[in-house]
Amino acid sequence: MNVSDHVGLEQFIAGVKKRNPGQPEFVQAVQEVAEDIFDYIRDKVEYHEYQILRRIAEPDRAVSFRVCWEDDKGNIRVQRGWRVQNNNAIGPYKGGIRFHPSVTESVLKFLAFEQTFKNSLTGLPMGGGKGGANFNPKGKSDHEVMRFCQSFMTELFRHVGADVDVPAGDIGVGSREIGYMFGQYKRITNQFTGVLTGKGLEYGGSLIRTEATGYGTAYFLQNMLQRVGDSIEGKDCVISGSGNVATHAAEKIIDLGGKVLTLSDSGGFIHDPEGIDAERLAWVKDLKETRRGRIEAYAKAFPGSEYHAGRRPWAVPCALALPCATQNELDGADARRLVANGCIGIAEGANMPTDLEGVHAFKEAGILYAPGKAANAGGVAISGLEMSQNSARISWKEAELQQLLVETMKGIHDRCVEHGGSAGSEHIDYVRGANIAGFVKVADAMLAYGVV
Ligand code: NDP
Ligand code: 2IT
Numbered sequence: 008m009n010v011s012d013h014v015g016l017e018q019f020i021a022g023v024k025k026r027n028p029g030q031p032e033f034v035q036a037v038q039e040v041a042e043d044i045f046d047y048i049r050d051k052v053e054y055h056e057y058q059i060l061r062r063i064a065e066p067d068r069a070v071s072f073r074v075c076w077e078d079d080k081g082n083i084r085v086q087r088g089w090r091v092q093n094n095n096a097i098g099p100y101k102g103g104i105r106f107h108p109s110v111t112e113s114v115l116k117f118l119a120f121e122q123t124f125k126n127s128l129t130g131l132p133m134g135g136g137k138g139g140a141n142f143n144p145k146g147k148s149d150h151e152v153m154r155f156c157q158s159f160m161t162e163l164f165r166h167v168g169a170d171v172d173v174p175a176g177d178i179g180v181g182s183r184e185i186g187y188m189f190g191q192y193k194r195i196t197n198q199f200t201g202v203l204t205g206k207g208l209e210y211g212g213s214l215i216r217t218e219a220t221g222y223g224t225a226y227f228l229q230n231m232l233q234r235v236g237d238s239i240e241g242k243d244c245v246i247s248g249s250g251n252v253a254t255h256a257a258e259k260i261i262d263l264g265g266k267v268l269t270l271s272d273s274g275g276f277i278h279d280p281e282g283i284d285a286e287r288l289a290w291v292k293d294l295k296e297t298r299r300g301r302i303e304a305y306a307k308a309f310p311g312s313e314y315h316a317g318r319r320p321w322a323v324p325c326a327l328a329l330p331c332a333t334q335n336e337l338d339g340a341d342a343r344r345l346v347a348n349g350c351i352g353i354a355e356g357a358n359m360p361t362d363l364e365g366v367h368a369f370k371e372a373g374i375l376y377a378p379g380k381a382a383n384a385g386g387v388a389i390s391g392l393e394m395s396q397n398s399a400r401i402s403w404k405e406a407e408l409q410q411l412l413v414e415t416m417k418g419i420h421d422r423c424v425e426h427g428g429s430a431g432s433e434h435i436d437y438v439r440g441a442n443i444a445g446f447v448k449v450a451d452a453m454l455a456y457g458v459v
Contacts, residue, residue, distance in 0.1 A: 016045045023064060030113035032334060035363055036120050037064045039378075043442040047426075057458065059450045063123060066093045066116060067100075072162040074140055076155045079148055088159050090138035090166050090174070093119035096452040099170055100136030101126055101387060101394075103177030106155075106184065110139045114334070118177075121358055122387070124445030125380040128419050131391035136172050138163065144179045145299075156187035164192050169200040169397070175390050176205045178333065181251060181296070182217070186210075201397025204390035213393035214405045215412060216386070221255025221356060223385015223416045224329060228354040229263060230420040231375040231437070237351075240264035245325040247271045248332030249302050252356040252383065254292050256329050261285055269320035271332060272302040276320040279305070279312035324348040331356030339364030346372040355379035366438060373434055381419050381441040388415045 023037050041060060048054040074086040089112060092100040102122040105115070115137045123135025140159060144152050167174060176185055185205045192202050199211075206212035215222075225239070232238050244260050246253050249270040257267045266282040270291060279287070287309060294300045306314035321328065321341035328350050330337050334357065337345075342365035345353070352375040355361065359379060361369065369376040389412060396402055419441075426447075427440020 016041055019045070019061070022061075026065075027113070027116070030111075030116060032111075032113045032359070033116040033120065035335075036117035036359055039359075039363060039366060039438070040120075040124065040442045040446070043439040044446055047443050047446070053454055054450055057454055059453055060446075062453065063094055063446075063449060064120065066091050066119060067095065068092050069112060069116065070166055071112065074142070074155065074158050074162065076151070076158045078151055086140050086142045086155070088138070088140040088162060089115050090163060090172065091115045091119040091136060092166075092172055093135040093137075094123045094449060095134035096449050096456070097127060098132035098134045099168075100172035101133035101175075101390065102135055102137040103139075103175045104180045104184075104188075105137070105139035105177040106142045106144050106179035107139070108141055108143045110141045115139055117334070118358055121380050123449060124442065125384045126387055126391075127445040127448045128381055128422060128441060129384050129388040129391060129415060130418055131388060133173075133387065133391050133394075136174070137177070138174055139177065139180075142179075144184070149183070152184065153187045156184050157191040160188045160191040161195065163188075164195050167192075167202055169202050169394070173201065173390070173394060174203055175387070176251070178250070181205075182207055201394050204393040206393070211393075211397050213389055213396055213408065214403070215408045216389045216393055217251065218255045218258070219389035219412055220252045220383050220386030221257070221331070222259045223388070223412055224252065224256045224331070224354050224356040224382045225259035225263060226385065226413060226416040227377050227382040227420055228327060228329070228352055228375075230417055231352060231354070231377060231435075234420075234424070234435070235375070235433075238264070239327065242266065242326040243268055243324070244327045244329060245269045245320050245323050246329045246331055246356075247276065247320055247336060247360070248330075248357065249291055249295055250332070252386075253329075253331035254288060254295070256331050256354075256356045257283060257288055258285070260327075260329070261288065265327065268325060269323055270302060270305070271320055273332075274301050274303055275314055275316040275318055277302055277305040277312055277314050278320065278323055279309060281311060321345055322348075325350055327352045327354075329354050329356050330360035332360065333357055334359040335362045337361045337365050339368050341365060342368035342372075346374060351375060353377065354382040356383050358383065370436060370438060375435075376437055377423075378438045378441050380445060381423050381437060384419055385412055385416055388412065
């Protein structure tokens with residue numbers, strides 16, 4: 008990047024900050040993308056004239072609404088819900104719904120922005136959106152969650168639709184919540200359409216959607232390693248999180264011969280030096296999905312393992328690391344420690360788990376580093392195929408979908424390689440590759456529409 012690019016970038020980021028006060032996550036996500044795009048579009052006049060990046064960094068709309076519900080004691084509770092529709096240049100808005108007390112408009116705007124590039128990378132016709140609420144499903148009864156989901160959908164239904172905006176799950180939203188929301192949408196509209204993905208198999212869901220994000224993240228890591236003549240086989244892996252993405256990433260890593268040493272939740276992490284095998288992983292899934300317990304229980308159930316309260320797993324020496332919990336869970340110091348301890352590959356199952364300092368540290372170290380928008384795109388890719396199946400009113404077979412997931416992740420990997428390489432070097436900057444490959448398709452569609 009030359010000096011005038013730097014000035015342009017700084018001014019651009021200053022403008023983003025000014026227009027989005029108090030929204031640090033959104034500014035961070037835009038900055039990470041802009042750092043690569045400014046360099047790429049230097050000699051591409053049309054992208055400047057039509058203000059493409061500036062327009063992608065301004066959501067088409069962000070709707071916020073009140074969600075009232077009654078808890079089991081009869082108290083009236085009030086939450087805030089949102090749907091951020093970032094960009095629909097290449098297809099209907101598409102992206103998950105998050106229920107977590109930390110949800111703010113900034114968080115959802117960053118996620119909808121990231122989703123726009125991620126969905127473009129999959130090669131499928133999907134725009135970018137994200138929604139959610141500052142609701143904490145932890146400790147709530149099934150009926151409380153049901154009443155909340157119904158109330159949330161009673162407002163959301165007017166903003167979504169199978170050809171308009173198709174939400175799915177994310178943190179705190181799994182098959183139970185999707186079931187309650189789909190039921191309410193169907194009841195209000197009297198329509199059975201593919202308005203949500205991640206549905207149960209009995210009512211229009213797709214096989215392997217549940218597994219797709221985590222499996223896809225492991226496949227992406229495998230693709231990066233294969234390109235340099237290496238593999239996951241026999242390598243120590245550190246994984247954060249213990250939800251949908253983390254447990255399925257762990258499952259595929261184990262399948263591919265890796266040794267999973269850690270998992271975590273918001274309370275802390277567990278370290279199992281023997282490796283978390285398929286049986287222990289099944290125990291974790293049951294703990295989290297059925298018993299809705301804390302990861303701390305693992306250390307009591309499996310002697311020889313340890314629980315570290317209030318800590319993240321990045322100091323555990325490993326060859327491969329997969330952050331699969333939440334944004335900014337890995338900072339600059341963590342990144343440098345991972346590299347110093349011999350880590351050679353990172354694949355992000357979570358969205359923006361590494362802060363900007365950490366991203367720069369990984370880039371400078373020249374290790375294999377796959378950003379979330381590329382590595383975790385397998386989930387939304389299978390969501391896109393769930394939409395296709397719903398439109399055609401058919402269900403594809405598991406083997407077919409497994410193969411499509413493998414091919415999709417290889418396709419995303421190769422698109423990153425195409426745009427992330429530099430002359431005279433074997434090294435691939437996957438962050439740059441993902442940002443540029445994701446940008447080009449959306450940008451060219453926007454150019455085709457003129458100024459809208
Ligand atoms: P889940 O709700 O199933 O699991 C989330 C996990 O992350 C839990 O272990 C949770 O711990 C932990 N976690 C959440 N918030 C925090 C926090 N603030 N600090 C520490 N730990 C936290 O969500 P998913 O597995 O679906 O999502 C994980 C990540 O993957 C998110 O970044 C999401 O956006 C991303 N993602 C998800 C996709 C999907 O298909 N589900 C697709 C692509 C990306 P605890 O139980 O204690 O809260
Ligand atoms: O971040 C994500 O890609 C998701 N939460 C999944 C989105 C989807 O529409 O399947």
